Amino acid sequence: DAKTTQPPSMDCAEGRAANLPCNHSTISGNEYVYWYRQIHSQGPQYIIHGLKNNETNEMASLIITEDRKSSTLILPHATLRDTAVYYCIVSFTGNQFYFGTGTSLTVIP
Amino acid sequence: GAVVSQHPSWVICKSGTSVKIECRSLDFQATTMFWYRQFPKQSLMLMATSNEGSKATYEQGVEKDKFLINHASLTLSTLTVTSAHPEDSSFYICSAALAAEETQYFGPGTRLLVL
Numbered sequence: 376d377a378k379t380t381q382p383p384s385m386d387c388a389e390g391r392a393a394n395l396p397c398n399h400s401t402i403s404g405n406e407y408v409y410w411y412r413q414i415h416s417q418g419p420q421y422i423i424h425g426l427k428n429n430e431t432n433e434m435a436s437l438i439i440t441e442d443r444k445s446s447t448l449i450l451p452h453a454t455l456r457d458t459a460v461y462y463c464i465v466s467f468t469g470n471q472f473y474f475g476t477g478t479s480l481t482v483i484p
Numbered sequence: 485g486a487v488v489s490q491h492p493s494w495v496i497c498k499s500g501t502s503v504k505i506e507c508r509s510l511d512f513q514a515t516t517m518f519w520y521r522q523f524p525k526q527s528l529m530l531m532a533t534s535n536e537g538s539k540a541t542y543e544q545g546v547e548k549d550k551f552l553i554n555h556a557s558l559t560l561s562t563l564t565v566t567s568a569h570p571e572d573s574s575f576y577i578c579s580a581a582l583a584a585e586e587t588q589y590f591g592p593g594t595r596l597l598v599l
Contacts, residue, residue, distance in 0.1 A: 407586060418577050418590035419528070462527070468586040469516060474528040
């Protein structure tokens with residue numbers, strides 16, 4: 376079963392930062408936090424992952440709280456192409472992913 | 485990032501026939517591949533974990549005799565839906581684990597419609 380909870384939907388104005396929260400209060404010490412997104416009728420796309428420290432790449436930033444019970448994915452300048460369902464997953468590296476319901480992000484012009 | 489392909493991208497078949505879906509890691513070797521199923525407006529559901537050279541591990545409620553998985557090489561896993569029925573119509577997605585990068589990369593998915 377999924378170990379994460381996310382809001383079902385969010386809106387964000389184009390050009391603004393999109394902040395997507397995720398709760399994972401039962402995360403184990405060696406489990407990573409992964410973020411993927413799925414655009415309609417496509418396979419999920421990897422965004423970012425982290426263990427304890429905050430992470431940043433060309434797509435997004437990942438902020439993990441000190442107690443690791445929650446995290447936030449930040450898309451710094453949302454575009455219309457960022458409209459998708461975003462999934463937060465916790466898992467040991469190399470292990471199965473159990474997807475939750477995700478957050479449907481709509482970027483508004 | 486690493487590229488995972490699936491073939492075919494969509495398939496329509498008659499009830500009672502078998503359908504094979506291929507999942508390939510194009511530029512890396514994957515010791516572990518995963519198969520998921522997604523029904524309309526729902527999330528991805530893990531079906532099975534496929535390890536090269538060994539039997540697949542199926543999730544609870546997934547019929548291993550109906551969904552045959554073969555992981556014959558480090559770059560290829562196949563899912564065969566045997567005696568397909570309309571309720572098997574779904575979006576089937578595979579992923580491959582790239583151990584060195586601690587991540588999974590997903591294929592584009594295969595849409596199956598059973599008439």
